[in-house]
Amino acid sequence: VLENFLKKSALTFFTVACKKRNKGALVPITPMPGFSNMDTPELKNRLNRFGVRPLPKKQMVLKLREIHQYTHQLQSSESEEETSGPQRPPNASNSQSAPLSFKQPAAPPAVSPVKLPPSEEDELLSASQNSNTSSTFNPFLFPRSNPELCVSEDDDSDSEGITASQAVVREKDKLLAVRQFIRSDPKLYTRVLQYQPLSLAELRSSLKAAGIRLGAAKLLDFLDSQCITFSTAKQACNAKKKRKAAKPNGGVAIK
């Protein structure tokens, strides 16, 4: 309980400290919304943006707080001093003398808390409306029963600090590179053109071999935006079983 209290007060402190400093080098932090005061549908909605399924209310509040912490860490936009965690407050006005520390994420996100500006080439990015949840977070899995993929992000983020606009440009370049890669590989492109599903894992390793490192979630978004069907290993296993029986001209019915 004491730890939680420390974390809570630390957050408030840093928020305040930021505003007072007025250095301009630090990106202002949005204070954490009052998740515990929200009703369940709103919590569900917010979690859904991160691909997290509905949970018991208490857990949703905790999860949202966790997400907020991951996404709202101090980071200098000039990245002179690379900060992956909170900085020690210069004037500890509270009685705690020991440095306050947050739970450190395993792989620090490279994205600053500022929302990324929308990319011009929207076709390359996910067609979904919530483009601010561009899957840079490690621990947040999609709902497991969802064939829309259970993707756990491994460390694909760069470790150097980069600005928001640099991050956008890099991502755009990567997506262009992926597109070019597919186009220039006749076997692969032939599969795509015949609507045959691509193995996500295989594609990712081919891309890696070609020097294009793209996270699974981002790759998935890209394939979706191109209406290219993909399969995970599990799906491939099930699909093989069904492929023998099913004709290509399948359908969906409503009764």
Added chain:
Amino acid sequence: MVVEVESFYERRIGQHNAGRHRGGAKRTSGRGPWEMVLIVHGFPSDIAALRFEWAWQHPHISRRLSHVARRSRKESSLQFHWRVLSNMLRVAPWSRLPLTVRWLKQEYRMDFAPELQPPLHIPLTFGCVRAKTKPQQECKEQDERQVERCVLCGVFVKAMDRLSCFHPSCQMVSHLICLAKHFLKADPSHLLPVEGKCPGCHHSVLWGSLIRHKNGCHGDLEEISSSSSQSHWTDELQL
């Protein structure tokens, strides 16, 4: 009438209606005879159809449908599902698939709302269908077939890369990739073409139709008038 969304493959549809003991879907057995009113067909793979079905059944948790409002009180189940479908056809990853929306029952049919029109290549049609019994087509052996050149690049075309136009008397033959690039000139940010003009006969053709033609399943569904069949239309599916 209870509305449910199901995916079906030609083989399964008969089983599905026959109930569980013949391998049909578990959920529907014991709930009375089902009336199939609407189908979406043309999925090029099982995975695509399954994913579509899942999203249609779970629009509130589908990643791509977060913009679709929940069912309102005045909406019937069918109206809601129709609205969800209308939205799905307009977004990725479904908006470029060669799908057809087909009403099977006249009394239930609905039109797309003006603000939710589907992509131009997705037809809305009506009528029961069944798989055709195809007469054995002259299936030229690969060796017997004369060597053909791609109309776009001039290089010889191997069977596995070969695309031909399905319009009668059109002789157009090309590489898959050549024709795709040709169709995508007007749409350079995409990898998968949707439609284009055949360089041979200049008819507008759907990419999906060309692929079906290549795989030998173009035109393998035929309409049946409801008066002609006493038995359930699914019983007449030939597989």
